[in-house]
Amino acid sequence: MRKARVAASSVKFFALLLSIVFASSAQAAVVILYHHVSSSTPKSTSISPAHFEAQMDYLARNDFKVVPLLELTETLRKGEPLPDKTVAITFDDSYASVYESAFPRLKKRGWPFTFFVNTDSIGTSKLFVSWDQLREMAKHGVTIANHTTQHNHLPRRKKDESIVQWRVRIASEINQAQTKIEQEIGTAPMIMAYPFGEYDIDVQQIAKKLGYIAFGQQSGALYEKVDLQSVPRFPFGGSFTELDDFIMKVNTKPLPTRSVSFYRDKNTEQKNLIVKAGDKPWLVLELDNAALLKKINCFATGQGAITVEVIDNKLWAQAKQPLNPGRTRYNCTAYAGEKGRFYWYTQQWLVTDRKGEWTYGD
Numbered sequence: 028m029r030k031a032r033v034a035a036s037s038v039k040f041f042a043l044l045l046s047i048v049f050a051s052s053a054q055a056a057v058v059i060l061y062h063h064v065s066s067s068t069p070k071s072t073s074i075s076p077a078h079f080e081a082q083m084d085y086l087a088r089n090d091f092k093v094v095p096l097l098e099l100t101e102t103l104r105k106g107e108p109l110p111d112k113t114v115a116i117t118f119d120d121s122y123a124s125v126y127e128s129a130f131p132r133l134k135k136r137g138w139p140f141t142f143f144v145n146t147d148s149i150g151t152s153k154l155f156v157s158w159d160q161l162r163e164m165a166k167h168g169v170t171i172a173n174h175t176t177q178h179n180h181l182p183r184r185k186k187d188e189s190i191v192q193w194r195v196r197i198a199s200e201i202n203q204a205q206t207k208i209e210q211e212i213g214t215a216p217m218i219m220a221y222p223f224g225e226y227d228i229d230v231q232q233i234a235k236k237l238g239y240i241a242f243g244q245q246s247g248a249l250y251e252k253v254d255l256q257s258v259p260r261f262p263f264g265g266s267f268t269e270l271d272d273f274i275m276k277v278n279t280k281p282l283p284t285r286s287v288s289f290y291r292d293k294n295t296e297q298k299n300l301i302v303k304a305g306d307k308p309w310l311v312l313e314l315d316n317a318a319l320l321k322k323i324n325c326f327a328t329g330q331g332a333i334t335v336e337v338i339d340n341k342l343w344a345q346a347k348q349p350l351n352p353g354r355t356r357y358n359c360t361a362y363a364g365e366k367g368r369f370y371w372y373t374q375q376w377l378v379t380d381r382k383g384e385w386t387y388g389d
């Protein structure tokens with residue numbers, strides 16, 4: 028009897044030990060995103076060179092490994108665990124300040140980065156890089172990758188455009204950019220970034236069919252089971268340039284989700300991420316570790332904390348206020364048990380007006 032009790036308690040102890048090891052070994056690679064690195068470009072998409080340097084200094088001083096994005100996408104393709112304290116740096120939109128300001132700074136540190144370019148803009152004005160500048164960057168190890176030709180909102184169908192016509196157009200905006208990069212640079216990896224970070228289920232399917240790993244602009248760390256056509260990145264710029272915010276984000280861990288689904292109301296599942304103004308969609312997360320469910324807090328863009336319920340071992344999160352037209356995000360986080368580290372999952376919704384029309388701009 029006594030022996031059995033000892034055995035039972037050592038099993039318990041072993042399980043506890045395992046859970047501690049498991050919890051602290053959750054791996055976290057993070058992809059960070061910038062647009063302009065400049066003090067004279069539009070504030071909402073810019074970070075000043077001084078703030079940028081401070082962020083890079085933090086990574087260097089704290090032994091973060093800065094790796095090429097393609098190294099992380101290879102790991103994701105194989106479904107292997109990601110390395111901890113690892114960051115890949117990306118830039119979107121073909122801006123000249125990336126060549127003028129970010130490139131020399133990162134070259135000096137010997138750090139790789141990826142530049143997602145919308146090919147139709149290249150060389151068109153002083154705001155954008157030239158193909159010669161991109162070739163020079165590529166020679167120094169910078170990865171030049173696909174951000175489509177025209178930087179359109181991919182999920183939006185034009186008036187009078189059938190779904191088939193829309194699919195053909197979107198595929199061609201992606202394919203043409205890829206061909207152009209191959210011609211000008213000599214090589215183009217099978218990765219892309221959605222313009223404005225906007226995607227829906229149909230856009231994801233097109234990217235998947237064409238063979239791309241595709242990045243959004245929703246926050247979160249990489250996860251070996253992440254959907255390869257909605258890979259998260261942490262955007263920095265505008266009101267997100269301070270070091271404290273950067274430190275918190277590069278130290279996040281992925282919320283280990285087993286399944287993600289969406290509901291119009293508690294009884295009606297919806298398959299897509301496009302909702303109408305006035306809607307309050309539910310985000311439903313099933314987690315690998317159900318013990319985390321009670322620790323999660325969720326927030327919506329412009330609303331602060333939102334409703335969170337645990338039903339049948341799943342987390343149900345819903346905005347308190349009806350959503351307004353635009354991009355809206357639900358951010359769900361939980362303390363990860365290590366100082367300053369949080370599990371993080373973000374879901375983005377694209378919100379039309381009440382009639383289903385797209386009314387918001389960039």
Ligand SMILES: [Zn+2]
Binds near residue numbers: 119222
């Ligand atoms: Zn862009």
